Amino acid sequence: MLELNNVTTYYGNIQALKDVSLIINEGEIITLIGANGAGKTTTLMSISGLTPPRSGQIVFEKNPIHGLNPEKIVRMGVSHVPEGRRIFPFLTVLENLDMGAFLRKDKDGIRKDLKYVFELFPILAQRKHQAGGTLSGGEQQMLAISRALMARPRLLLLDEPSLGLAPLIIKQIFSIIEKLNKEHNTTIFLVEQNANLALKIAHRAYVMENGNITLTGSGHDLLSNDAVKKAYLGI
Amino acid sequence: MDNLQVELQYFLELFLGGLTKGSIYALIALGYTMVYGIIELINFAHGEIYMIGAFTALIIATVLNIMGVNHAALVLLLSAGGAVVYASAYGYTVEKIAYSPLRNAPRLSPLISAIGMSIFLQNYVLLAQTSNFLPFPKLIPEFEFLEPISHIMGSSEFTIICTTSVIMVLLTILIKFTKIGKAMRATAQDKSMALLLGINVNHVISFTFIIGSALAAVGGVLIGSQMGQINFYIGFIAGIKAFTAAVLGGIGSIPGAVLGGLVLGWTESFGTGYISSDYEDVFAFTLLVLILIFKPSGILGRNTSQKV
Numbered sequence: 001m002l003e004l005n006n007v008t009t010y011y012g013n014i015q016a017l018k019d020v021s022l023i024i025n026e027g028e029i030i031t032l033i034g035a036n037g038a039g040k041t042t043t044l045m046s047i048s049g050l051t052p053p054r055s056g057q058i059v060f061e062k063n064p065i066h067g068l069n070p071e072k073i074v075r076m077g078v079s080h081v082p083e084g085r086r087i088f089p090f091l092t093v094l095e096n097l098d099m100g101a102f103l104r105k106d107k108d109g110i111r112k113d114l115k116y117v118f119e120l121f122p123i124l125a126q127r128k129h130q131a132g133g134t135l136s137g138g139e140q141q142m143l144a145i146s147r148a149l150m151a152r153p154r155l156l157l158l159d160e161p162s163l164g165l166a167p168l169i170i171k172q173i174f175s176i177i178e179k180l181n182k183e184h185n186t187t188i189f190l191v192e193q194n195a196n197l198a199l200k201i202a203h204r205a206y207v208m209e210n211g212n213i214t215l216t217g218s219g220h221d222l223l224s225n226d227a228v229k230k231a232y233l234g235i
Numbered sequence: 236m237d238n239l240q241v242e243l244q245y246f247l248e249l250f251l252g253g254l255t256k257g258s259i260y261a262l263i264a265l266g267y268t269m270v271y272g273i274i275e276l277i278n279f280a281h282g283e284i285y286m287i288g289a290f291t292a293l294i295i296a297t298v299l300n301i302m303g304v305n306h307a308a309l310v311l312l313l314s315a316g317g318a319v320v321y322a323s324a325y326g327y328t329v330e331k332i333a334y335s336p337l338r339n340a341p342r343l344s345p346l347i348s349a350i351g352m353s354i355f356l357q358n359y360v361l362l363a364q365t366s367n368f369l370p371f372p373k374l375i376p377e378f379e380f381l382e383p384i385s386h387i388m389g390s391s392e393f394t395i396i397c398t399t400s401v402i403m404v405l406l407t408i409l410i411k412f413t414k415i416g417k418a419m420r421a422t423a424q425d426k427s428m429a430l431l432l433g434i435n436v437n438h439v440i441s442f443t444f445i446i447g448s449a450l451a452a453v454g455g456v457l458i459g460s461q462m463g464q465i466n467f468y469i470g471f472i473a474g475i476k477a478f479t480a481a482v483l484g485g486i487g488s489i490p491g492a493v494l495g496g497l498v499l500g501w502t503e504s505f506g507t508g509y510i511s512s513d514y515e516d517v518f519a520f521t522l523l524v525l526i527l528i529f530k531p532s533g534i535l536g537r538n539t540s541q542k543v
Contacts, residue, residue, distance in 0.1 A: 050427060050430060070430045070433065071430075071433045071434070074432065074433030082428065086425055086427075086428040088420070088421050088424045088428070089424060090420065090424055091420060091421060091424065095417050095420075095421075098417055099417060099418065102432050151432070
């Protein structure tokens with residue numbers, strides 16, 4: 001479904017990604033783990049077009065998408081939930097969700113999807129007229145995921161959804177991620193620092209260090225890999 | 236008439252005068268505040284757009300007069316409509332030429348570019364027209380139903396107050412309930428997130444400039460008709476005053492711009508009426524200084540902490 005071939009991305013003069021190649025097949029949950037500053041977020045931003053790669057190819061369903069603007073990429077079915085949730089603080093929950101469906105014109109479909117995300121996260125329905133900035137961290141993460149779902153993506157890019165949340169909320173959000181994958185066949189590319197949790201739900205995983213992919217394998221294999229255990233699982 | 240009645244009538248006169256003036260300030264201030272809200276730029280060329288709007292209306296009205304079109308409502312509609320369209324095109328073009336290439340430059344660069352644009356447009360109109368005041372036709376006819384209160388409110392004042400009220404309501408609906416209005420607010424709050432949702436931020440910015448310019452043009456036409464004369468320099472003065480109004484109300488806040496405009500209008504009106512008419516600008520800018528000292532974010536401004 002998505003393929004990165006030798007992607008190299010710079011921030012100004014700083015090289016953040018060095019020849020990154022990876023493959024995501026339809027229906028998979030793929031996770032990318034690694035330390036702070038390894039280039040995980042940059043990988044996602046390269047895919048969604050916010051920091052386009054300087055060289056290499058990004059191919060989504062056989063169409064090259066590197067160099068396209070973010071609008072076209074969203075239109076093709078790739079939604080990005082960025083790090084830190086980035087809720088519009090002075091827009092209501094409902095307005096935030098509306099913005100998620102910005103490119104869509106099918107009013108009935110939008111209404112149906114709205115109902116669907118309110119079923120996934122009932123707390124959002126209760127808070128729908130509240131300003132986004134007044135929600136708790138966990139609610140904001142739920143809203144961020146829901147907002148991305150309103151675009152009806154086939155590939156969902158999630159950047160650190162567990163960051164700063166209570167364990168119980170993390171568990172809830174991760175089970176929703178699995179549910180989206182199973183029930184809607186949404187392909188998920190999950191970037192996480194919480195390697196233990198991410199590897200448990202992922203079909204396959206990539207490990208990133210200093211802008212390079214250093215290791216890959218099934219989630220299960222990496223969980224028992226000694227190097228991974230030592231570096232990321234703290235065992 | 237006893238003394239109290241005279242006093243009351245004088246007060247009412249000043250109040251309505253301030254309201255009229257303040258409405259115009261508010262119309263122009265909205266353009267400053269909306270643009271600032273979205274790209275954090277003080278668009279110093281905004282006053283010039285207002286001036287160009289007034290000139291466009293003057294030219295159209297003159298041409299219509301030569302052609303022998305005398306129907307008052309038709310002349311008003313065509314000249315105001317033309318001014319709105321033409322000024323919007325200017326606003327759009329100014330953004331594309333002077334600000335859009337500097338989107339990722341340090342914040343000082345677009346500011347300098349804005350001042351340059353302002354000087355350019357003033358001088359362009361100065362050369363194309365003249366430096367003299369040109370008579371502006373009375374586009375707004377006398378309304379008969381205003382006859383009994385004509386000593387406190389004329390038809391120009393009445394039209395200005397009504398037009399701006401309607402525009403404010405329409406603008407509020409646009410910003411609050413339409414898709415593009417929500418996209419404007421979203422873009423103002425988090426530009427890169429808006430991009431990630433597929434919102435074309437460049438379109439939203441262009442749209443903001445077009446709306447702001449259209450409002451300024453309406454202001455230009457109304458004030459031209461009320462004052463009866465315009466020259467190339469009216470945009471500078473009005474621009475500075477409207478900018479003051481926007482800062483007063485809290486720059487970036489739409490209700491703030493309206494409130495700021497009205498407060499400024501009343502301050503000037505009552506100041507000149509009760510203290511001295513020589514110090515009109517002094518009252519306006521004293522108010523600005525006081526606000527900046529005691530509530531720098533403006534009357535309705537949000538106390539935002541800078542994100543690092």
